[in-house]
Amino acid sequence: MAGSTIPSEFVTELHNRATQLRIDSVRATSEAGSGHPSSCCSAADIVATLFFSVMHYDPKNPKAPNSDRFILSKGHAAPLLYAAWAEAGLFPKGDLLKLRTLASDLEGHPTPRLSFVDMATGSLGQGLPVGIGIALNAKYIDKLDHRTYVLMGDGESVEGSVWEAVEAARHHQLDNLCVIVDINRLGQSDPTMLQHDMEAYHSRWSGFGWHAIVVDGHDLDALLTAFDEASHVKGKPTVLLAKTLRDEASRSWKTTRTGMENQFPRGKRRRKPSMN
Amino acid sequence: MTSQLKPISASIRIEKPTASAPSSFAAKPLPPSPYKQGDSAATREAFGVAFEALGSVNPLVVGLDADVKNSTYTDKFGKKFPDRFFENFIAEQNMVGAAAGLAACGKIPFAATFACFLTRAYDFIRMAAISQSNIKLVGTHVGVSIGEDGPSQMGLEDIAMMAAQPGVAVLYPSDATSTYRLVELAANHKGMVYLRAGRPKSPVLYGPEEQFQIGGSKLVRQSASDALTIVAAGVTLFEALKAHDQLKAAGISVRVIDLYSIVPIDRATLIDSARVTQGRILTVEDHYAHGGLGDAVLSAVGSEGIRVHKLAIRAIPHSGKPEELVDHFGIGARSIVEAAKQILK
Numbered sequence: 034m035a036g037s038t039i040p041s042e043f044v045t046e047l048h049n050r051a052t053q054l055r056i057d058s059v060r061a062t063s064e065a066g067s068g069h070p071s072s073c074c075s076a077a078d079i080v081a082t083l084f085f086s087v088m089h090y091d092p093k094n095p096k097a098p099n100s101d102r103f104i105l106s107k108g109h110a111a112p113l114l115y116a117a118w119a120e121a122g123l124f125p126k127g128d129l130l131k132l133r134t135l136a137s138d139l140e141g142h143p144t145p146r147l148s149f150v151d152m153a154t155g156s157l158g159q160g161l162p163v164g165i166g167i168a169l170n171a172k173y174i175d176k177l178d179h180r181t182y183v184l185m186g187d188g189e190s191v192e193g194s195v196w197e198a199v200e201a202a203r204h205h206q207l208d209n210l211c212v213i214v215d216i217n218r219l220g221q222s223d224p225t226m227l228q229h230d231m232e233a234y235h236s237r238w239s240g241f242g243w244h245a246i247v248v249d250g251h252d253l254d255a256l257l258t259a260f261d262e263a264s265h266v267k268g269k270p271t272v273l274l275a276k277t278l279r280d281e282a283s284r285s286w287k288t289t290r291t292g293m294e295n296q297f298p299r300g301k302r303r304r305k306p307s308m309n
Numbered sequence: 310m311t312s313q314l315k316p317i318s319a320s321i322r323i324e325k326p327t328a329s330a331p332s333s334f335a336a337k338p339l340p341p342s343p344y345k346q347g348d349s350a351a352t353r354e355a356f357g358v359a360f361e362a363l364g365s366v367n368p369l370v371v372g373l374d375a376d377v378k379n380s381t382y383t384d385k386f387g388k389k390f391p392d393r394f395f396e397n398f399i400a401e402q403n404m405v406g407a408a409a410g411l412a413a414c415g416k417i418p419f420a421a422t423f424a425c426f427l428t429r430a431y432d433f434i435r436m437a438a439i440s441q442s443n444i445k446l447v448g449t450h451v452g453v454s455i456g457e458d459g460p461s462q463m464g465l466e467d468i469a470m471m472a473a474q475p476g477v478a479v480l481y482p483s484d485a486t487s488t489y490r491l492v493e494l495a496a497n498h499k500g501m502v503y504l505r506a507g508r509p510k511s512p513v514l515y516g517p518e519e520q521f522q523i524g525g526s527k528l529v530r531q532s533a534s535d536a537l538t539i540v541a542a543g544v545t546l547f548e549a550l551k552a553h554d555q556l557k558a559a560g561i562s563v564r565v566i567d568l569y570s571i572v573p574i575d576r577a578t579l580i581d582s583a584r585v586t587q588g589r590i591l592t593v594e595d596h597y598a599h600g601g602l603g604d605a606v607l608s609a610v611g612s613e614g615i616r617v618h619k620l621a622i623r624a625i626p627h628s629g630k631p632e633e634l635v636d637h638f639g640i641g642a643r644s645i646v647e648a649a650k651q652i653l654k
């Protein structure tokens with residue numbers, strides 16, 4: 034899919050889906066009174082592109098054989114994952130407002146109590162090793178053609194386990210594995226070490242033998258093109274190094290809704306959600 | 310924010326996966342154990358032999374190593390089933406994470422390394438427990454009985470860390486026969502299992518027909534006049550048997566339980582035995598004093614008014630000959646005899 038051939042109407046609809054995911058994430062965390070809405074927002078365009086264009090899966094049956102697998106390694110963006118499955122039609126959107134409550138399996142970080150979660154995440158740096166197990170199974174044991182997508186945060190890419198996995202994926206030539214690093218520049222308490230030094234990220238991942246693509250994580254055309262490129266790479270895994278902003282959507286939102294910078298759409302302010 | 314939604318005609322359609330033929334396997338039973346009473350074998354080696362045999366009867370079983378396959382004996386499986394054996398090199402976190410990924414695909418992954426190095430992957434083990442994963446972890450080279458390599462190579466807190474996680478079965482076979490059978494039981498058990506295996510060779514206690522179960526134990530020595538119940542597993546079981554003979558020669562009769570399943574624990578047998586021995590239990594383990602076999606026994610029977618005395622490793626160990634270290638650090642036959650006499654004084 035070359036960038037120029039993607040119909041603008043399709044991109045517009047993807048944009049709408051991404052916006053809807055942001056709205057749902059912010060609504061859910063506002064209702065819960067806690068959570069990480071800005072970490073959801075930085076990855077919303079990536080997740081919308083995967084869920085509504087790139088991935089092959091059954092929205093009514095997450096365990097369908099040979100489905101593309103998605104692992105949210107940055108588990109604190111759980112509301113975004115939940116919003117995506119609700120948007121895809123797995124469960125009613127109203128359930129999203131039960132986020133983080135004892136009565137709901139939509140927990141603060143994802144667990145396999147949910148049919149669409151393979152492994153609990155939230156302890157950072159663990160999604161990629163798990164993705165390797167799934168990709169190994171597809172490539173070497175069950176010989177399935179599904180792909181495995183792992184969405185990581187830039188903060189967690191400092192964990193040593195990430196680099197263990199980066200080496201292992203290259204060694205096993207996992208060309209059915211695609212990592213997306215949501216490089217939103219911010220950790221929990223400080224900016225990340227590399228911030229938005231995309232060249233530094235590129236040299237690290239490509240130095241480890243991965244096919245590395247630097248992409249604007251909010252440019253849907255560019256994301257579609259990059260995922261398409263990833264699917265054609267043979268003999269090595271691909272990483273999309275996505276430069277993102279946590280306030281990509283709310284910047285324009287602010288301009289249209291002056292004075293609402295720190296408020297949530299419900300207008301009913303509870304304990305301020307942490308913004309990492 | 311909703312104002313950003315633009316009016317368009319719907320064109321998005323989610324593509325469903327191409328169908329794949331569902332695989333159906335029926336696991337066959339493991340052939341009889343090749344070990345006979347009177348043989349001598351390390352439990353880590355019996356694990357390797359059982360694991361290889363398991364590969365032939367159960368195609369869902371896969372193996373993962375962290376560059377110690379010639380010490381854990383998973384190289385036997387790896388050579389026979391190269392397509393389902395994954396070398397992670399020295400990367401224990403990736404090994405356990407990848408095992409969980411394979412388990413999420415319906416496989417039965419066995420990830421094996423030295424027990425001490427599983428501590429490095431503990432966060433992954435914790436997350437696998439939260440996920441109620443079906444991974445099987447095998448830790449070899451446990452305790453001071455590894456000998457000369459010294460404390461950095463000794464798994465001495467592995468029972469504590471595994472037993473701390475809800476839903477993890479913790480198995481600690483003492484001989485080759487029980488190891489062989491427990492490997493099969495681990496594969497067939499739905500849920501996480503940790504199997505603790507030792508480095509030194511030990512006598513084969515049980516014949517190939519002996520039955521074991523997760524949650525079971527074996528009363529290996531008993532008489533009607535027993536004054537004390539000794540509970541042990543692994544190398545200390547053989548120390549307990551030596552102590553049994555020495556105490557018997559001194560006119561003191563004790564019973565010995567092989568506690569091969571620490572979680573779940575055979576509470577009924579422990580309580581029944583303790584009642585026969587006037588509420589006295591002595592535990593002996595090649596593990597640090599906190600959170601090991603002794604604490605598991607205490608937790609199981611403490612509320613029954615049974616007194617549990619523990620022998621365990623209470624100091625940072627040292628290099629030396631295995632038998633020397635077992636004696637020096639207070640878990641050998643000499644210490645057991647002393648403790649028994651003290652308790653019965």
